[in-house]
Amino acid sequence: MAWILEEIMNMRVTVATACFLMAYEQRLEIVDAEDADQDSCFTFVRKGADEAKRLHSSVLKNNHGFSLKYLRKILTPVGVNVPDGPQLDSLRTLSDARGTFAHSMSKSAKYGEYKKANKVLTPEEARDAVADCLSICERIKEQAIALVA
Numbered sequence: 001m002a003w004i005l006e007e008i009m010n011m012r013v014t015v016a017t018a019c020f021l022m023a024y025e026q027r028l029e030i031v032d033a034e035d036a037d038q039d040s041c042f043t044f045v046r047k048g049a050d051e052a053k054r055l056h057s058s059v060l061k062n063n064h065g066f067s068l069k070y071l072r073k074i075l076t077p078v079g080v081n082v083p084d085g086p087q088l089d090s091l092r093t094l095s096d097a098r099g100t101f102a103h104s105m106s107k108s109a110k111y112g113e114y115k116k117a118n119k120v121l122t123p124e125e126a127r128d129a130v131a132d133c134l135s136i137c138e139r140i141k142e143q144a145i146a147l148v149a
Helices: 002-009 015-023 041-061 068-078 087-102 104-108 123-148
Strands: none
Touching: 015 041, 015 068, 041 068, 068 087, 068 123, 087 123
């Protein structure tokens, strides 16, 4: 087993691949019956990857926003870390605003959790939040490019 961990540490198997299979809980189904055939190790991995791809495609198709929760669901399984730090406050601000106007509260311009906040963003607050979110997107893009390089 030590050699498997060594392969991971030497990046012979990518973290993205491991994250992808782990995110969708792919498992080996080892056949107990001695008279039954069992898939090869490669076939196990291929089938697991195919199922993980199907599940991840569903997550992408059913994505409903740009909040931290959704970013984690779409990025972590493909080996991209969601940035952290104070810029996430801007992400929350914009995702709350987007949700407000995308749903029934848009007529009353209420932000955050249902009817708990009534403050409309000033143009300056919106500009600063957008700048922070663009910075987050740039960091995500850099990680994604590094994965395929």
